[in-house]
Amino acid sequence: MKTISEKILSAKSGRDARAGDIVVCRVDWVLATDASSPMAIDYFNRMGGERLFDPSRVLLAMDHYSPPTIPRTAGFHDQMRTFARGRGADLHDVGDGISFQILSESGAALPGDLVIGADSHTVTCGALNLFATGVGSSDVAAAMITGRTWLKVPESIKIVLTGTRRPRVSAKDVALALVADIGADGASYQALEFHGPALPGLSLEDRLVICNMAVEMDAKASIFPVDGQTEAYLAGRAKRPFSPIEADASAAYSRDVAIDLSSLTPRIALPHAPDNVVPIERAVGTPIHMVFIGTCTGGRVPDIHEAIAVLEAGGGRIAPGVQLVVTPASREVQLRLLEDGSLRALAAMGAVITTPGCGACCGTSGAIPADGMNVLSTANRNFKARMGNANAAIYLASPAACAAAALTGRITDPR
Amino acid sequence: MSAMDLHGRARVFGDNINTDYIIASTRKRETLDESVLKRYLMEAVDPAFAATVRPGDLLVAGRNFGCGSAMEIAATVILAAGIRAVLARTFARTFYRNAINNGLLPIECDTSAIREGDPLRIAFAADGMEVTDERTGERAAGRAVPPIMLAILEAGGLVPYIRRHGGIR
Numbered sequence: 001m002k003t004i005s006e007k008i009l010s011a012k013s014g015r016d017a018r019a020g021d022i023v024v025c026r027v028d029w030v031l032a033t034d035a036s037s038p039m040a041i042d043y044f045n046r047m048g049g050e051r052l053f054d055p056s057r058v059l060l061a062m063d064h065y066s067p068p069t070i071p072r073t074a075g076f077h078d079q080m081r082t083f084a085r086g087r088g089a090d091l092h093d094v095g096d097g098i099s100f101q102i103l104s105e106s107g108a109a110l111p112g113d114l115v116i117g118a119d120s121h122t123v124t125c126g127a128l129n130l131f132a133t134g135v136g137s138s139d140v141a142a143a144m145i146t147g148r149t150w151l152k153v154p155e156s157i158k159i160v161l162t163g164t165r166r167p168r169v170s171a172k173d174v175a176l177a178l179v180a181d182i183g184a185d186g187a188s189y190q191a192l193e194f195h196g197p198a199l200p201g202l203s204l205e206d207r208l209v210i211c212n213m214a215v216e217m218d219a220k221a222s223i224f225p226v227d228g229q230t231e232a233y234l235a236g237r238a239k240r241p242f243s244p245i246e247a248d249a250s251a252a253y254s255r256d257v258a259i260d261l262s263s264l265t266p267r268i269a270l271p272h273a274p275d276n277v278v279p280i281e282r283a284v285g286t287p288i289h290m291v292f293i294g295t296c297t298g299g300r301v302p303d304i305h306e307a308i309a310v311l312e313a314g315g316g317r318i319a320p321g322v323q324l325v326v327t328p329a330s331r332e333v334q335l336r337l338l339e340d341g342s343l344r345a346l347a348a349m350g351a352v353i354t355t356p357g358c359g360a361c362c363g364t365s366g367a368i369p370a371d372g373m374n375v376l377s378t379a380n381r382n383f384k385a386r387m388g389n390a391n392a393a394i395y396l397a398s399p400a401a402c403a404a405a406a407l408t409g410r411i412t413d414p415r
Numbered sequence: 416m417s418a419m420d421l422h423g424r425a426r427v428f429g430d431n432i433n434t435d436y437i438i439a440s441t442r443k444r445e446t447l448d449e450s451v452l453k454r455y456l457m458e459a460v461d462p463a464f465a466a467t468v469r470p471g472d473l474l475v476a477g478r479n480f481g482c483g484s485a486m487e488i489a490a491t492v493i494l495a496a497g498i499r500a501v502l503a504r505t506f507a508r509t510f511y512r513n514a515i516n517n518g519l520l521p522i523e524c525d526t527s528a529i530r531e532g533d534p535l536r537i538a539f540a541a542d543g544m545e546v547t548d549e550r551t552g553e554r555a556a557g558r559a560v561p562p563i564m565l566a567i568l569e570a571g572g573l574v575p576y577i578r579r580h581g582g583i584r
Contacts, residue, residue, distance in 0.1 A: 022562070024584070035440070035443075035486065036486065036487070039487055046574045047577040064440075070444070070445070072446065120483065120485040134509050135485060136485050136486070136490075136516060137487045138487060138516040138517065138573045138574070139516065145582075146583055149583065150583050152561065184479055184482060185478055185479035185482065185505060185507070188479070188505060188507070188508060189508055218482060218508060362440040363439075363440055363441045364444050381435075383435050383436065384459050384460075385439055385458075386435055388440075388441045
């Protein structure tokens, strides 16, 4: 009787893998970014690496320094291009987007797969019913050479979602509520596994948002089952047939966490920790100087649409003194938003539209807040100095709440 | 006393020290040279720390040390500062893995009674580690490291491990 994690890691290790076991697994996809590739390439060389185990399964993306703002980061990119060109890796240059977002759009990573990425938010891909986990550059280098990694099979927390969300309550609010409930290390060495009657009401993009923030609870992976939403997303994308991985009815879980979405209200994480979450009413009125809509949490098409709906309903005028920065998570997202007029609408309102990728999230490219500024962001982390200035304060909320603040210049309940 | 035993001064931090606090993403954008980056170690939480750290010091923290980004430079900058072990109530899993892969010893133990500057001794035994606070005489057992991690640590990190074994075993 197994959880989804135990089933995937059994298949990938060829053993009867149970929570607590340490197994050596065949990996399907290995990811690295421009923030982690330079060290990965160094480890690769020091390990004596020559060829990649399978170049088509190694995805390198230039997302953290996109575009480069100093010669050093431009140099990191050149190093990646040289490394990938010589070995045939799947290289994504500046503007293609965030590594695991590219993978989740590709139709190559499918239910049952094992993904490791030198980016902690690799867990996002678990929305596709696969086991995806973040590692460092050295583990990625070893996997690039051997096609293998060792993993401790995690226990799983069963997250049971019930009820229907009320209007203007986002997947981000579900994620923030979970982080608050479980805590910054409450899922350490464990996987989250999602269940419950509310799942059909969560789109694949909603699931990517929820899985993304699992690492803010220190979860090792975060996995949804396959249903109609998964099939709808993968229709026309999936590059091969796939079989859903289901948990056995009597699988053992470390604990159950239930969330009734019908009673959930908009949330906000106050500075400087993602689990410092309160109902948004408690922060209403706080001045906001910069609004950031983007990243691997809040930079997909439905996120931007959600923000535009709130902006347009409120008259479409950004409050004086507020800078609105919008960063699509990938080129696919950018193209769809160009085609449907969303980016035009945002630009006409005065938004700054930046290159697809991580954007302003970790202060490495894009807009940096000034001293004393308060930022409201759709991102996943609000650590002090995260956006490149220790004298700015970062709040995290849904795209709807971010849009509402852009209209008023203050934290505002989006309902 | 084995060759791996450590003795050093405790440098104490609190809970949830994330990797951006260990070394800021904006600093590692400028360079990946740990001998430069060590000047900014723990900058966001204690700007004076880097100037006072001495080789042989031991980092001590509460829960969830190394949470946030999986950036491996957070482990290698600590090593570059001459720190060979981090003691914490718990570690974030990516930091724990990165530490082992680079030969930095992560010791999961009760750190609640350790104060800044306490002289600590870490002794290795077959079944785990023992941390002694020489100021108070209190002892804490470090949680055992899984065998594969011990093999990587004993090899001196993942690079020598892969070179020796040609793969992951």
